[in-house]
Amino acid sequence: MNDRSRPVPQARFARLAAFGQMAGGVATGMVGEGLRRLARGERPQMSDLILTPGNARKVTEQLSRLRGAAMKLGQMLSMDAGDVLPPELTSILAQLRDNAHIMPPPQLDRVLIEAWGPNWRRRFARFDPTPIAAASIGQVHRATLPGGRELAIKVQYPGVAASIDADIDNVATLLRLSGLLPASLNITPLLLEAKRQLHEEADYQREAAQMRHFKDLLAQDDRFLVPEPVEDLLRPTVLPMDFLSGRSIDTLADAPQAQRDRAVAALLDLVLRELFVFGHMQTDPNFANYRWQPETGRILLLDFGAARAVEPATVEGYRGLLQAGLGGKVEAIRDALLRIGFIAPAQLQRHGLVIEEMIGILLRHLDRSRGGLFDFADRSFVGSLRERGAPILADRASWTVPPADTLFVQRKISGTVMLGVKMRARLPLIEMLTPFAG
DSSP: OOTTBOOOOOSHHHHHHHHHHHHHHHHHHHHHHHHHHHHTTOOOOHHHHHSOHHHHHHHHHHHHHHOHHHHHHHHHHHHHOTTTSOHHHHHHHGGGSSOOOBOOHHHHHHHHHHHHOTTGGGGOSEEOSSOSEEOSSEEEEEEEOTTOOEEEEEEEOTTHHHHHHHHHHHHHHHHHHHTSSOTTOOOHHHHHHHHHHHHHHTOHHHHHHHHHHHHHHTTTOTTEEOOOBOGGGOBTTEEEEEOOOOEEGGGGGGSOHHHHHHHHHHHHHHHHHIIIIISEEEOOOOGGGEEEOTTTOOEEEOOOTTEEEOOHHHHHHHHHHHHHHHHTOHHHHHHHHHHHTSSOHHHHHHHHHHHHHHHHHHHHHHHTTTTSOEETTOOTTHHHHHHHHHHHHHOGGGOOOOOHHHHHHHHHHHHHHHHHHHTTOEEOHHHHHGGGOO
């Protein structure tokens, strides 16, 4: 059996047992880490004991085996961690982005028989049983039709759709038991929205429709390529599309500065148009969803399961925040953050001066690029933000959850910024943002 080949646990009891095994491994790691710190004369916090590289490895491995919603939530954490978690933890969690275990051949065959019938191989001149990618909801295979058309075929892991609700509930329970979330924090609306989105992502016929929609939206934009789905082979759990050759977006990090800048500028402009022009956004910024062609400079957009309409109120909230940011007024930015839900009234009441200091730090960092280039690799401001933000993070009673629609949009924005940081891009950021503030 391939080292990465593991059957997808489908039965509810099997998946629950896997969560129990994960929790037990983390608990054991916590005890060991706690004893080590006490021996050094330290008084460790609960979060310090949980967020260790050893525990991250245990969680990453178990989520990779479970796949489905459990792994998807782990991917979200790896993307959203940014500068919050230590680098060694984000590095371990980043393995979840496109590194799931794959289905053994007999399980894959059963899935394709269910989709296309017992003679499914006759539909193809070639079907490569070894996937070229494996992620949270499905794995991707290359194939060739008898006429020579090259395809990439996304095959959903069995039982993924049926396990979404239970997986999210189990992850939420682990978060509660870990003490990482205060008991007073109401995450129920976010969990409901996460379930809804993941059910949408598990519907490959819906994703094919989203793919066609974005192909139409970007038809006149030669910076991007969007594959075409193959209708007669499309099933709710199998998504065939044109195979488009390209390199991992990560390889851009070694390209010349001009190439890196063009790619990040294109993706940032796409995010701005998705939010302020299309009102429709692909909200998953996983780097594995992008590839690029060095010979053409074009970027391939490959995953549309998380594409969704953006609420008009969310669009206007972000437009107000953009206007305030470009205006350079701390008070206006503070009020915009309050309206959009990133700051809670309780936080403003308890930590208003600190919040304004943090906004001022960001404004000064942005102001340095006015009339010039914004250097995404310059993270000199992060330490000051982390230091001032520590008391706010410690004040768990004031925590709040922004509206789900805002969180999904922000996830895409933050992921694109992280890509800019990784690519060490230098862009005329103020110039790029200004047209969208009107």
